[in-house]
Amino acid sequence: MFKDILFGTSASPAGDYAARVAFELAGRFDAHLRLVHVLGVPSRGFSYLAEDVRTGEQVVIDDDYKAWVEEEIKTYYAKQLEKCNDYSIHVCVGHPHREILREARNSNPDLIVLGGPTEENEGSAYKKIVAGSTIQLVSKSALCPVLLVSRPAASFWGGISSVVFGADFSKASDAAFKFAKKVAASIPGCELHIFHAMDIGPVHTGLSLSQEEIEDKIREARKKIRHKYVANLEGFEKYSMEVWEGLPYVEIVKFAREKQADLIVMAYSTKDVDAENARLGSNMEQVIMRSTCPVISVNRKMAKN
Amino acid sequence: MPEGTLCNKQTVDTKEYLNALLADKSGKQYYSEMEKLDVDTDKLWKSIKSTLRSRLRTWLEICAHCGMCADACFLYLANDRDPTQVPSYKIQSTLGEIVKRKGKVNNEFMRMVMDTAWSKCTCCCRCGSFCPFGIDMGIMFGYLRGLCFSQGFVPWELKIGSGMHRVYKAQMDVTVEDWVDTCEWMAEEYEDDWPGLAIPVDKENADIMYTVNAREPKHYPEDIAEAAILFHMAGENWTVPSKGWEETSLAMFAGDWGACKMQVEEVYGAMHRLKPKRMVVTECGHAYRATVIEGPYWAGLKDGRPPVESIHYVEWVAEALRTGKIKIDPAKKIKEPVTYQDSCNYIRNAGLKNVAREIMSYIAEDFREMTPNREHNFCCGGGGGFNGMGRYREQRNVGLKVKLDQILDTGAKLVISPCHNCWDAIRDMEEVYHAGIRWSFLKPLLIKMAIPPDHLKVEE
Ligand code: SF4
Ligand code: SF4
Ligand code: SF4
Numbered sequence: 001m002f003k004d005i006l007f008g009t010s011a012s013p014a015g016d017y018a019a020r021v022a023f024e025l026a027g028r029f030d031a032h033l034r035l036v037h038v039l040g041v042p043s044r045g046f047s048y049l050a051e052d053v054r055t056g057e058q059v060v061i062d063d064d065y066k067a068w069v070e071e072e073i074k075t076y077y078a079k080q081l082e083k084c085n086d087y088s089i090h091v092c093v094g095h096p097h098r099e100i101l102r103e104a105r106n107s108n109p110d111l112i113v114l115g116g117p118t119e120e121n122e123g124s125a126y127k128k129i130v131a132g133s134t135i136q137l138v139s140k141s142a143l144c145p146v147l148l149v150s151r152p153a154a155s156f157w158g159g160i161s162s163v164v165f166g167a168d169f170s171k172a173s174d175a176a177f178k179f180a181k182k183v184a185a186s187i188p189g190c191e192l193h194i195f196h197a198m199d200i201g202p203v204h205t206g207l208s209l210s211q212e213e214i215e216d217k218i219r220e221a222r223k224k225i226r227h228k229y230v231a232n233l234e235g236f237e238k239y240s241m242e243v244w245e246g247l248p249y250v251e252i253v254k255f256a257r258e259k260q261a262d263l264i265v266m267a268y269s270t271k272d273v274d275a276e277n278a279r280l281g282s283n284m285e286q287v288i289m290r291s292t293c294p295v296i297s298v299n300r301k302m303a304k305n
Numbered sequence: 306m307p308e309g310t311l312c313n314k315q316t317v318d319t320k321e322y323l324n325a326l327l328a329d330k331s332g333k334q335y336y337s338e339m340e341k342l343d344v345d346t347d348k349l350w351k352s353i354k355s356t357l358r359s360r361l362r363t364w365l366e367i368c369a370h371c372g373m374c375a376d377a378c379f380l381y382l383a384n385d386r387d388p389t390q391v392p393s394y395k396i397q398s399t400l401g402e403i404v405k406r407k408g409k410v411n412n413e414f415m416r417m418v419m420d421t422a423w424s425k426c427t428c429c430c431r432c433g434s435f436c437p438f439g440i441d442m443g444i445m446f447g448y449l450r451g452l453c454f455s456q457g458f459v460p461w462e463l464k465i466g467s468g469m470h471r472v473y474k475a476q477m478d479v480t481v482e483d484w485v486d487t488c489e490w491m492a493e494e495y496e497d498d499w500p501g502l503a504i505p506v507d508k509e510n511a512d513i514m515y516t517v518n519a520r521e522p523k524h525y526p527e528d529i530a531e532a533a534i535l536f537h538m539a540g541e542n543w544t545v546p547s548k549g550w551e552e553t554s555l556a557m558f559a560g561d562w563g564a565c566k567m568q569v570e571e572v573y574g575a576m577h578r579l580k581p582k583r584m585v586v587t588e589c590g591h592a593y594r595a596t597v598i599e600g601p602y603w604a605g606l607k608d609g610r611p612p613v614e615s616i617h618y619v620e621w622v623a624e625a626l627r628t629g630k631i632k633i634d635p636a637k638k639i640k641e642p643v644t645y646q647d648s649c650n651y652i653r654n655a656g657l658k659n660v661a662r663e664i665m666s667y668i669a670e671d672f673r674e675m676t677p678n679r680e681h682n683f684c685c686g687g688g689g690g691f692n693g694m695g696r697y698r699e700q701r702n703v704g705l706k707v708k709l710d711q712i713l714d715t716g717a718k719l720v721i722s723p724c725h726n727c728w729d730a731i732r733d734m735e736e737v738y739h740a741g742i743r744w745s746f747l748k749p750l751l752i753k754m755a756i757p758p759d760h761l762k763v764e765e
Contacts, residue, residue, distance in 0.1 A: 042524050046476055046555060047462050047693035048327060060330045094524050105490060141494050300497055 001186050002029045006109040008100045008138070009035050011076045018115035018149040021294055023080040025113070025147075026087070033087040035077070036103045038096040039069050050093050066091045097137035104142060112142055116150030116288040116295075136282060139268045139297040145179055146268075148284075149294040160187055160262040166252050166287075167196045169224055172267035176298035177229050180265035185236055193259045194229050194241040196221050197251035218243045249286035261293050268299040309338025314345070314457040316563060317468025326468065331695050332461025342457050344415050349456060350408025357404070361448060364440045365401050368393050374442070377435040379683040379707040380425055392432040392442040395425050400449045419458040422449050424697035427688030427704075429649040434680065446689075450560030459559055460694045466555030470564045474571045475519040475551035485547050487522040491530040499761055504533050507579060508544035513621075514581035514613075515545050516552040516572060516596070518589045518725050531748035532587065535622075538755060539630035543585075549575030552586050553725075554595035558690030562603060569600035576612045584615040588746045590650030590724035591688070593617045598655060617651050619723050622747055623660045626667045637754040639669045642717035646708075646731065647675075647682035648724035656680075664747070665721075668754055673715035683707050685722075687730030705734045712742060720744045 007022035009015050026033035040050030040061050049058045059065060070089050074081060081087065092099045104112060114135055139146045165180035167173055177194075184192040198217055200209055209217070221243045233239060240259075244251045256264050266284060288295045308314065310325070312335045317323050329335050374392040375381050381390040388394060399418045403410055410418075426446040433441025453459055454467075469476050479487075488504040496502045505511070513536070521528040536543045549571040556564035576584060586593045597615045601608070625631040645665055651657045658679040665672040675682060686705035691697065708730065712720055722728045722744050731744040 046466060046520065046690075047695060048465070049331075049695060062328055062330070098525065098527075101494075304497075 001183070002026075002031045002111050004034065004107065004109040005029075005031045005111045005113060006034045006036055006100070006104055006107065007113045008096065008115075008134070009037050009073065009077075010115060011037055011073045015115035017152050018113055018147075019077065019080065020152075021147065021149050022113040023077075023084060025111070026084060030086070033084055034090060034103070034107060034109060035073065035087060036090045036092070036100055037069065037073055038094060038099045039066070039091050040093045041095060042093060061093050097134045100134070100138050101141055104144070108143070110144050112138060112144060112146045114138060114146060114148050116148045116285070135285060135288070135297075139284070140299060141301070142299065143301055145265075145302070146297045147294055148288045148297060150288050151292055160190055162191045162193065162259050162261045162263075164193045164195055164252070164256045164259055164261040164264045165229075166264060166266040167194055167225060167229060168267055168269065169196075169228065170267055170269065170300070171303045172269070172298060172300040174228070175300070175303040176265050176267040176296075177232070179296070179298050179302070181233065181236060183263065183265070184238075189238070191238045191240070191259075192233075192236065193255070193261070194225055194239060195252060195255050196225060196243045197248040197255075198243060198245040199248050200245050214245050218245065249283050249290065252287055253290045256291055256293060261291075263293055264291055264295045266295060266297055268297045307341045307343055308457070309335070309342060311335045312338035312342055312457055312464075314455065316471060316561060317464060318471050320472055323465065323468045323472050326461070326465050329461075335461045335464070336696070339416065339458065340412065342412060342415075344410060344412055344456055346408045346410065349403070349410075349452065352452065352455060353404060353408060356451075357448070361445055362404075364438070364445065365397070365404060367438055368397065368440055369438075370397075371437070374432040374436045374440070377432040378442075379429070379431070379686065380427075380704050383686075383704045383707045390425060392426075393440070395421055396442050396445050396449070400445060400452075403452070415453065415456060415458045418449065419453050419460070420697075422446050422453055423460050423463075423690060423694060424700045427684045427686075427691050429684035429688050430654055431649070431681070431683065434653070447557075447560070450558075451562055452560070454560035459561075460690070460696055462694050463555060463559035463690055466690075466693075467559040467561035467564045470551075470554065470556045470561075470568045474548070474568060476553050476555045477519040477523045479519050479522050479551075481547055484522050484550055487526050488529065488545060491526050491533065495530045495534060498763060499534050499537055499757075500763065501761070502533060502537050504529065505544045507547050509579050510581070511542050511544040511579065512582045513541055513543040514576065514579055514584045515543055515587070516550050516575075516584060516592075517545075517587045518553045518592055519551050520725065521587065528587070528746065528748065531746075531752055532618075534752055535625070535631065535748060535755075538757060538761060539625045540758075541630075544579060544581065546572075546575035546579055549573075549578075552592035552596050553589060554591065555690065557591065557595045557599065565595065565599070566603040569596055570604050572596055573600070573604055573606075573612050581613055584611070584613055585621045586615065586617050588618045588723035588725065588728075588748065590648035590726060592725075594650040594654060617655070617657060617660075619651070619657060619660050619664060619747070622751065623663045626664065631751065632756045633667055633751075633754045634756045639719070639750065639754075640671065641719060642671045642673050642715065643669045643719045643721060644673045644675055644712060644715040644717040646685055646720055646722040646724065646727045647679055648722075648727050649682070649684055649688060650724070652682065653680045661723075668750065671717075673717045675711045675715055683711060685724075685727035685730040687726050687733070692726060692729045692733070702733075702737050705730060705737065709734050709738055709740060713740060718742050721747060721750070723747050 005026050040052050042050050048060055050061050052059050069091050073089055163180055163184045184190045225241050378392050384390050399421050428443040428447050430441050430443030485506055492502055492504045554565055554568050601610050686708045691701045720731050722731055735742055
């Protein structure tokens with residue numbers, strides 16, 4: 001399933017859950033694991049200083065410094081690396097999303113793993129925004145699925161027996177469906193739950209729909225699911241489908257909990273790309289932050305492949 | 306004559322020298338070598354005699370020490386009206402003294418001159434408009450920086466910066482291959498959202514040749530994609546040159562006139578090669594000044610103008626909005642209070658103040674002017690290379706206060722800043738003073754507000 005996995009690491013506790021998943025996956029699929037650490041964000045105008053993302057210090061980044069950071073990364077992941085026989089470490093300077101995408105463009109991985117923003121206050125609000133926008137921007141432009149982990153994943157790949165596919169009927173959603181099906185089909189006994197959350201909008205605006213309208217829409221969505229997805233299951237039998245109404249990220253997290261999902265696959269929605277709203281967090285970000293299982297984002301670019 | 310291996314009177318013309326400078330963390334060895342660097346007083350005096358034009362000489366002589374320029378200088382204001390920050394004092398105690406002593410100055414004096422020229426003046430040229438004689442310290446300090454550079458007294462980052470221009474013909478180590486590849490990459494990355502999006506390289510006879518700041522390909526190539534999207538939306542016939550794409554000039558901040566000439570001739574070379582109707586410069590103030598205003602003189606062009614008509618990005622934007630090539634969705638105009646940072650380099654020194662206001666009238670519902678504004682606006686606090694020099698970080702941070710107060714007084718939290726330097730300074734302002742402000746170039750805002758033509762609409 002995966003031969004080359006790119007893991008964007010922060011080599012800090014913030015990325016620990018993601019690291020576990022990345023190492024676990026690489027081991028299970030005998031994949032090459034590419035640890036990409038964006039160690040500094042350029043600052044100070046045109047100067048050669050960058051802010052070390054872990055220490056917050058202003059440093060001049062040269063080959064010595066990079067080599068030193070590489071050692072630090074090896075020490076940090078010493079235990080996991082011992083068991084990992086095929087990996088490489090890449091240290092670079094720049095804006096995290098851009099450098100991860102640059103590395104992905106060069107190496108063409110089939111999965112990118114990123115740590116998500118966490119709800120705990122371990123980092124500053126600023127860091128949360130950076131993590132949030134990195135996820136958004138990488139998910140938007142990557143040419144492969146992006147696996148996002150922000151809470152300790154209860155079970156890992158291979159132990160996966162339940163995949164939830166969050167459908168939204170977009171082009172990207174078609175690609176996400178294909179990917180979810182592929183994952184479920186590759187694991188014996190795995191279930192696939194197709195789910196759509198109907199956004200009924202803010203309840204207090206006075207624009208809320210009548211119950212009848214809601215039920216009509218639900219019927220419509222079920223029809224669409226049958227036509228778009230169920231019809232394309234090609235003999236895969238262990239599936240279910242459901243449509244709930246409400247606030248999409250709340251509903252999908254609830255649904256995933258009910259189905260004891262090990263993985264959620266969602267389409268990346270371009271509507272979410274808005275630097276200002278990134279502060280509040282997109283629908284996807286909310287799901288990542290709240291769900292107990294990892295989330296895989298698939299974007300429209302993958303619909304072409 | 307003790308010349309250091311890093312700090313000396315040589316220009317940086319090889320990768321080896323450049324890398325050796327870069328490897329010297331924060332310029333430690335460089336600055337310690339500088340303490341022993343000899344001043345070639347004969348050469349200094351000779352060069353003054355042949356290059357100090359009569360205008361500057363007269364300025365030095367006629368200054369009446371009236372002090373009217375004092376309040377004009379943001380650094381004087383930011384430093385609690387420190388008398389050593391009065392513009393006339395700053396120049397008289399440096400350039401004035403060197404001339405008086407006929408170039409007979411020592412190492413210690415030159416280091417003081419360097420610190421003054423780079424940490425007490427951003428060459429914003431504001432004082433000149435308040436002096437009854439029109440004496441402009443920005444121009445005088447620019448000249449003085451050149452003298453310092455030729456003697457090897459130049460801040461470490463700017464020695465590197467000018468070397469980058471000499472070696473890479475760009476302010477950062479971005480090669481022609483890197484640049485062209487980045488253009489391809491950005492077109493690929495965004496073509497799903499904007500059908501038909503392309504970044505045409507080296508197309509001849511285009512209407513527009515677009516040039517950028519090396520930081521864009523290096524660190525935020527999105528900016529190039531955004532420029533492409535807007536040109537695409539407007540239906541422009543445009544191109545970027547594979548060679549001669551870098552518009553900026555750290556060499557100008559450094560006072561390395563040789564490198565300034567080299568850099569600008571790259572761009573003019575691209576104009577001759579591709580024969581575009583016009584050139585558009587990205588949202589960068591000093592780049593415009595370097596290539597459009599000063600460049601022709603460096604390159605020895607008799608009519609004082611670049612080979613093809615050259616305009617700043619804000620001029621293109623105003624034109625595109627005025628002619629309806631880009632249409633703004635009225636519902637998406639900026640509703641919150643918003644202010645505009647007038648960059649000295651194209652507002653005060655190139656008269657583009659009205660163009661900036663015109664743009665704001667199309668895109669903002671609650672535009673708040675800073676006070677003072679337009680040609681009287683204060684420097685953002687990071688001009689002339691001030692942002693990037695570690696040695697003067699503290700002084701720079703103090704200098705930011707004037708602009709910060711100006712911004713806060715408008716009540717706006719969003720600052721539009723179509724200049725890389727000002728943008729950086731405002732970003733740093735937030736980092737240092739936590740005032741809760743945001744900053745943006747024009748491009749991303751315009752893309753959000755524009756109504757895409759029908760053929761560019763994409764289904765979800
Ligand atoms: S205002 Fe002009 S004349 Fe007066 S001190 Fe300043 S530079 Fe000299
Ligand atoms: S040019 Fe600007 S920074 Fe320099 S002395 Fe004049 S007002 Fe001050
Ligand atoms: S950085 Fe901006 S405000 Fe400051 S001198 Fe340059 S153009 Fe002017």
